[in-house]
Amino acid sequence: MSRNSQLSLLILISLFLSGCATIPYEPTVAPGGIYHFVGSGQTLYRISKVYGVDMKEIIRLNNIKDPNQIGVGERLLIPGARVPLSVEPYQPVTPQPLEKIVGKRQYRVKWRYITLHHSATREGNAEAFDRHHRRRRMGGLFYHFVIGNGTGSGDGEIEVGWRWMRQVEVQRSGDIQICLVGDFNKQKVSYAQFNSLVKLLKILTRQYSISFNNIRGHQDIKGKITECPGENFPFSRLQAELR
Numbered sequence: 001m002s003r004n005s006q007l008s009l010l011i012l013i014s015l016f017l018s019g020c021a022t023i024p025y026e027p028t029v030a031p032g033g034i035y036h037f038v039g040s041g042q043t044l045y046r047i048s049k050v051y052g053v054d055m056k057e058i059i060r061l062n063n064i065k066d067p068n069q070i071g072v073g074e075r076l077l078i079p080g081a082r083v084p085l086s087v088e089p090y091q092p093v094t095p096q097p098l099e100k101i102v103g104k105r106q107y108r109v110k111w112r113y114i115t116l117h118h119s120a121t122r123e124g125n126a127e128a129f130d131r132h133h134r135r136r137r138m139g140g141l142f143y144h145f146v147i148g149n150g151t152g153s154g155d156g157e158i159e160v161g162w163r164w165m166r167q168v169e170v171q172r173s174g175d176i177q178i179c180l181v182g183d184f185n186k187q188k189v190s191y192a193q194f195n196s197l198v199k200l201l202k203i204l205t206r207q208y209s210i211s212f213n214n215i216r217g218h219q220d221i222k223g224k225i226t227e228c229p230g231e232n233f234p235f236s237r238l239q240a241e242l243r
């Protein structure tokens with residue numbers, strides 16, 4: 001097999017697996033410390049306690065504007081640390097209102113599309129997908145938002161990924177990625193997941209003036225060979241709910 005056909009086979013395989021392009025892998029070792037990748041429910045306070053590093057120092061080194069808004073999969077430089085440590089998740093008593101997290105951000109990305117995915121797994125959460133995507137050298141969690149099904153996170157819980165907090169696009173510009181946990185070729189979207197998705201889509205389309213016509217399933221993107229988000233995905237019910 002020629003090098004080129006090997007390469008295209010590899011690209012084809014990765015398209016089948018996720019349809020997500022690869023971006024360079026980020027190692028854990030950092031100059032003067034290590035990189036900690038933020039997990040589900042982890043706060044800056046807890047991370048700084050576990051590593052025994054001053055929180056202000058982490059904020060300064062990583063140029064963090066709002067310490068209360070760090071996203072799953074976000075890469076933090078921890079000075080002086082040698083190995084990544086596990087940080088217990090903290091479930092906030094009063095989670096931040098979605099409107100505040102999703103609301104117009106100070107960055108200048110022009111969001112125009114929303115692409116819906118399923119995880120194609122029965123279980124999971126943003127942290128698990130982040131680890132998986134990092135192993136596959138996709139630069140960490142691919143999705144901007146992950147909506148749980150009661151396995152790795154709450155049923156209908158919306159987890160916010162680092163890409164959203166940092167306003168980082170995937171290889172398709174202006175395209176917000178939302179993943180619902182579940183395999184919707186075999187399962188159904190839960191009632192709570194559907195409601196959270198509607199709520200999230202309403203806020204996003206309003207805040208960024210995105211047309212409902214620009215909400216699509218992963219499989220609807222031209223040239224994508226995938227069943228994502230699964231044949232049971234209630235797309236017409238969703239469109240009806242939004243209009």
Ligand SMILES: [Zn+2]
Pocket residue numbers: 018019116117118218226228229
């Ligand atoms: Zn997908």
